Amino acid sequence: xxxAKESPLKKVCIICAKGTIEDVYAxxxxxxxxxxxxxxxxxxxxxxxxxxxxKKQMGRLKTATVGNPAMRAPGGLxxxxxxxxxxxVEAGVSAMMKSQMYKxxxxxxxxxxxxxxxxxxxxxxxxxAMDMFKLEKSDLSDEVKxxxxxxxxxxxxxxxxxxxxxx
Amino acid sequence: MATKTYAGQxxxxxxxxxxxxxxxxxxxxxxxxxxxxxxxxxxxxxxxLEFLRNSNEKGETLTIRKVxxxxxxxxxxxxxxxxxxxxxxxxxxxGIPKPASCV
Numbered sequence: 001x002x003x004a005k006e007s008p009l010k011k012v013c014i015i016c017a018k019g020t021i022e023d024v025y026a027x028x029x030x031x032x033x034x035x036x037x038x039x040x041x042x043x044x045x046x047x048x049x050x051x052x053x054x055k056k057q058m059g060r061l062k063t064a065t066v067g068n069p070a071m072r073a074p075g076g077l078x079x080x081x082x083x084x085x086x087x088x089v090e091a092g093v094s095a096m097m098k099s100q101m102y103k104x105x106x107x108x109x110x111x112x113x114x115x116x117x118x119x120x121x122x123x124x125x126x127x128x129a130m131d132m133f134k135l136e137k138s139d140l141s142d143e144v145k146x147x148x149x150x151x152x153x154x155x156x157x158x159x160x161x162x163x164x165x166x167x
Numbered sequence: 168m169a170t171k172t173y174a175g176q177x178x179x180x181x182x183x184x185x186x187x188x189x190x191x192x193x194x195x196x197x198x199x200x201x202x203x204x205x206x207x208x209x210x211x212x213x214x215x216l217e218f219l220r221n222s223n224e225k226g227e228t229l230t231i232r233k234v235x236x237x238x239x240x241x242x243x244x245x246x247x248x249x250x251x252x253x254x255x256x257x258x259x260x261x262g263i264p265k266p267a268s269c270v
Binding site: 029032033036037038104105106107111114115118119120 | 228230231232233235241242243246250251252253254255268269270
């Protein structure tokens with residue numbers, strides 16, 4: 001505790017480049033947690049992470065059921081990858097992830113973004129990835145403050161006791 | 168563990184300044200605790216504190232989302248009432264333990 005008081009974290013810049021449920025929520029939980037602690041917070045969504053702030057996609061994030069060795073069936077039973085390729089499995093697993101989180105009072109993505117900005121956190125989109133995916137600013141959530149180049153974003157990440165986190 | 172004096176009353180607090188015994192709480196103690204953080208408590212603040220105390224008594228896990236849906240204030244309002252620690256400071260002033268939730 002005393003160590004934290006000596007030199008507290010002042011700013012976090014979080015980068016989210018992936019679009020699965022768990023990658024996006026890791027980013028959102030970290031960001032919201034920082035805002036709640038009074039830490040200045042900036043979040044940069046790039047590549048597939050853009051799904052989290054794209055109106056059409058943000059409510060449809062999925063967890064990968066193939067190539068995800070940490071995924072187990074309820075009760076800790078193994079979940080063979082071959083099951084993950086069956087139709088409906090990915091949707092079912094994703095729905096279950098969401099319902100488990102909802103029980104812990106973790107909101108859907110759109111509401112989570114609102115929570116972050118309500119506390120003064122800022123959300124940004126990557127210009128390069130937007131161009132690549134042919135997205136316009138109007139495709140993005142209203143909570144997105146701006147579309148930035150990497151250089152612009154680094155420009156926001158200065159200052160003492162600032163950390164950049166890549167989730 | 169330490170004892171601090173708030174509003175002329177000896178209050179048991181933990182290392183982080185949270186009250187150990189929620190039943191020792193009263194409005195004057197809350198007001199003095201808030202002043203330490205530079206916050207002047209209004210009726211709105213007290214409504215939030217009461218809400219937190221009630222939820223805590225029921226054993227609920229507190230989140231800013233719950234407070235935001237309480238009808239007292241929304242999340243933005245909560246940040247304005249308790250700048251820099253919407254749940255942390257409000258829980259502290261409410262005399263309840265530091266929230267153990269991450270949202």
